[in-house]
Amino acid sequence: MPANHAKTHRATARFRIDKFAAPTPAVDEFVAQMKHLQTTLQAQPGCTHAAVLTDLGGPGRFNVLTWVEWQDQASVDAAAAVMQKQFASSGFDPKAFMQRLGVDGDLGVYAAV
Template sequence: MSNNTIASASGPVFRVDKFVVPAESRAEFIAQMKRIQQTLRTWPGCMRAHVLDQTGGSGEFNVVTMVEWASEQAVASAAEFVKKKFAQEGFDPVAFTKNAGVRPDQGFYRIA
């Protein structure tokens, strides 16, 4: 399954993005993720959204974002909205991530 494909099923859909963020980019990267999450929280169907900053442990990923969506339809609607918003702002999330030296691991999840 690709990053942009959601397997059909009912119930909530979780978008979990894990990032390896270099120390020198961490504050700016987290600020940008918080801005995006704040926008998503206002969208219909967003049940919760968090930006998590690793404070302990030996995990490779030190920043994680998680959004819980009510349905696949909510995900699709939000994705279209965010794409348009980023275009209006001139924000390229792929370039931003690459320029910050961040390595992402992103996907959609359902409750097992």
């Protein structure tokens, strides 16, 4: 990536980072659903990278992390609208899904500093 493009990208890029505390019996089902959602997000315009990560150990309470890098805030907003429509048409309720599995989340959109 040329230096000027890298600086512009860093200034406008947005990172959706969601951390989850999933009970051990729920991890496999939860991770499978997160991978499915990440596949949809990766197909959206402006998505430059997406991943689902699991904790290998340590003192933290979060054991699953999802990470999506977007070109800019407009890409985040457009993808959010697409996901809401997809959830409505498929009948998937993310909050109910997390409650059923006993998953607690900390969700946020971040910018590079």
